[in-house]
Ligand SMILES: O=C(O)COP(=O)(O)O
């Protein structure tokens with residue numbers, strides 16, 4: 695059995711606009727910009743709050759970030775799919791992979807409940823046999839256990855698995871787990887993710903089924 699594990703933010707869906715709106719709500723000012731801060735958005739809530747506080751000239755201590763987090767999360771939960779869109783071709787690629795016998799999972803650093811809600815709203819939740827969020831285990835990506843536990847939850851094997859992601863966090867988790875990694879190039883960093891040394895680059899979901907078939911025979 696072959697398993698394909700997907701990251702969520704920046705990989706399956708462009709969640710950046712809703713994440714940034716929620717971070718600005720948590721910060722109480724429009725400190726982050728929906729177009730310019732896309733890459734930052736995909737690094738998650740704490741990273742956005744820390745950068746916003748720094749831009750405002752405030753002391754971006756961990757305590758201050760944690761203090762802002764509930765307002766960020768509340769705004770995000772209430773507006774989670776306002777602007778969020780699947781990347782083109784995601785559904786077709788998942789259909790083709792499932793038909794070819796791949797078992798599919800999600801390994802995201804988003805809190806599991808939010809990831810469940812979002813994938814449900816996007817009509818994608820039932821495609822995945824397992825979903826592990828950033829709070830599902832005591833560790834999360836780049837810790838390899840987050841990924842290996844997702845693969846185990848599918849009944850899969852790291853040697854016959856691949857992680858599709860968008861960031862160094864994904865690349866590092868996959869490398870430490872001994873799992874092949876594909877990085878998407880349609881995100882804000884474009885083809886620069888090649889420098890992270892993934893096994894393959896993905897410019898378009900239409901290419902994914904053939905690419906994964908070549909990667910894991
Ligand atoms: O929320 C985050 O920190 C990033 O989420 P991701 O792992 O789905 O990219």
Ligand SMILES: [Mg+2]
Nearest residue numbers: 701703704860
């Ligand atoms: Mg991501």
